[in-house]
Amino acid sequence: MSVAFTKEESAETAAETMLPDRPVSPHPNLVTEAGLKALEDQLHQAQAAYEAAQAIEDVNERRREQALPLRDARYFSTRLRTAQVMPPPASTNTIAFGSTVTFERGDGRVQTYRIVGEDEADPKQGMISYVSPVAQRLMGKAVGDVVDVQGQEIEIVKIV
Structure with missing residues (x-):
């Protein structure tokens, strides 16, 4: 009825x-x-x-x-x-999925994030998704590299 x-x-x-249904990422x-x-x-x-x-x-x-x-x-x-x-990163020489990276923004702020999967991402807890703009620009980079993220330069200072 x-x-x-x-x-x-x-x-x-x-x-x-x-x-x-909750949207599922492509x-x-x-x-x-x-x-x-x-x-x-x-x-x-x-x-x-x-x-x-x-x-x-x-x-x-x-x-x-x-x-x-x-x-x-x-x-x-x-x-x-x-x-x-994904296995833990094999090296700390370059940023990969699972790496914890510390970088300094052009304005002097220093931030540390771990690059993780979409469902576990929580920027307030220091975890960003591997598909985020910041993570995408950081992947494959090394300490000392400077990348542009949405018009702002960031320098990689540490990879764990």
Whole structure:
């Protein structure tokens, strides 16, 4: 039966439970070992939240509570299926996926970031995605190299 013939609350609930899928990046899903573990943990959390919501007796409330974890479970399942675990960088001579790089901006600010996969990127925690403009310009560079990032010069001072 169409929700058009049910009470208004059910129509609203039906719309709430049909969340669009989270967008999946077109880039290769490169991850660190820690990134793979984080994806696994997030999938388990989404599955646990979905299972917990199944215990809710009110069907409308159950649908509302299941919508987000179900969407997240689909996303994390896809990301785990496509994950390509990258080995740690073989050298600290040049910047690669997994490198931690310290650079100095033209204005004197010194910043340190680790280059990681898209799902584990968190600039506030010092991790940037390998597809970010900064990481793209830094990849393959060495200590002492100066690169232009969005009109600002940065000098690489350390690679770990």
